[in-house]
Amino acid sequence: MDIKSELLGKIKDKSAVVGIVGLGYVGLPLAVEFANAGYKTIGFDVQTKKVNAVNAGHNYIGDIVDDTLKKMVESGKLSATSDFSFIKDVDAVAICVPTPLDKYQQPDISYVKGSTESVAKYVHPGMVIILESTTYPGTTEELLKPILESSGLKCGKDFYLAFSPERVDPGNKQYKTKNTPKVVGGVGKDSTEVAAALYRSVLAGGVFEVSSPAVAEMEKLLENTYRNINIGLANEMAIICHRMGINVWEVIEAAKTKPYGFQAFYPGPGLGGHCIPLDPFYLTWKAREFNYHTRLIETSGEINTGMPEYVVQRVMSVLNKKKKALNGSKVLVLGVAYKADIDDYRESPALNVIDLFKQQGAQTTYYDPYIPEYRYKGETCVGAKELTDEMLKEADIVVICTAHSCFDYNRIQKLSQAVFDTRNAMKDVKDRSNIELL
Structure with missing residues (x-):
């Protein structure tokens, strides 16, 4: 039996051992x-x-049901380690490590490179390696493949x-890892087939196969660049x-009534999260290699990064x-998380x-209430333990971020002297005498 048939057989009967590198918002x-x-x-x-925490069955990611994690650990199906030699015992590994930008707004793929080098030490015949970390087109074939070989x-x-891009949306009540469609692009048809089979055996959202890792890598950047540009608009x-004395929130609600050709995006104090503010820069960086200046992307980036200053003004x-x-x-x-009802403040404009x-x-x-303290520019900032009447009354202005x-x-409206609402969070409040909208 060839290694492809053997691996597909292990996937079919669930005897394959799976490794996940990086236990953050994507990996866990x-x-x-x-x-x-x-x-x-x-x-x-x-x-x-x-x-x-994982080995103790303790969850630290908001989108995971605590009982499910504990049950998997207690059953012996899930364990965690900090020893990379575990790779020698797995049949499939997904790399889910961060891909931040450096201080020059250029891709920092050191985590991906380091993880791949560690995998290469223990890689063995009959394995499938899948990169899920968002990155620039060409990473899988130009960086990972030579290291592994x-x-x-x-x-x-x-x-x-x-390559199969992560599509995690923290706090999304409808779409989780389980039911979000997957895109997979392998180095050759066999790689695509094996990786797709692995995901199909686990996920319920379907798997869309593309012709190469580069297509899958670019697809992910298109998703988030699309959002970045439309939020900039x-x-x-x-x-x-x-400036014209028009309520932009009412304008958007009116535009939403068109059943085609329009998708609603909303303004705010800036972009947050690990994807939308960062991913377009991967594309602008890579485009320079092909002598192309991404004007639209960079213009939207300027608008979005300027929103915190606009809020202050x-x-x-x-x-x-x-x-x-x-x-x-x-x-x-009020609020430092980058979106509502989550405890994630990565790249939050509120900071x-x-x-x-x-x-x-x-x-x-x-x-x-979700973030009692945070670190920003090397310092720890501690928030109020509760929102008291005195805090609201004493503030010269309350800013909802x-x-x-x-x-x-x-x-909040009743007790505050003035409120600046950057999210239209108070849309249902009738008395608007002390409320000003972004």
Whole structure:
């Protein structure tokens, strides 16, 4: 029996052992799904805190049902380690490590490179390796393939290699890892077939096969660049509408009534999360290699990254109408998570907004029930333990940066001197005498 048939057989009867490199927002939910589908699954992370938590059955990711994680660990289907030699015992491995930008806004693929080099030390015939980390087109074939083949094994003959972009949307009530469609592009048809078969055996959202890893890599960038550009348009519309005395939120609601040709995107204090603010820069960086300047992408990036400053300017204007300066005023920021009802503050624009308020001399505090403290620019910021009546009354202005559903917006409006709502979170509040919208 050839290695492809043997591996497909292991996938079919769930006897394959699956490894997940990186136990963050992407890796841990994926590991739980593989284990829940019947595969023996081993997770790896360099952070011993995460490894110990998984092995104890303790969940630290909001989208995972705690009981499911505990059940998988207790059944022996799921375990975690910080020893990379576990790779020698697995048949399939998914690399789910971060791909941030460096200080020059260029791709930092050191985590992907380091993980691949570690896998290469233990790679063996009959394996499939799948990269899920978002990256620039060409990474799988130009970076991973040579590193893995340095072991002496050949891709497509001794092992299989593919790219399948993660599509995790923290806090999404409808689409989770289990039911979100997967895109898979392998190095050759055999790699695509094996990787697709693995995902089909676990996920319920379907698998769409493409002709190469580069297509799958570019597809992911298109998804998030599409959102980046359209949010940039919504933010620019918000600025224009404010100057014209038009409610941009009402404009968007009206446009949404068109049953074709329009998808609603909303303005806000800036972009947050690990994908939308970062991924387009992977494309602009790679495009330079082909002597192309991505004007539309970079323009939307300028608009979106400028929104925190715009929020501060608007708050200054609101305070100015009350004959108050921002310097010395008490500013209360509600919500620092990058989106509603989650505990993730990666790249959250609220952090920049708070920092800018402090730079202007404002006495700034924040409250977020999901995030009691956060680190930004090397410093730890601690929020209020609860949202008291006194805090609302004493603040010269309350700035809503995240529209958590647990906030009592009627209470906030009633007790606050002034509210600047960057998310239209208070749309159902009837008394709008002290509310100003982005």
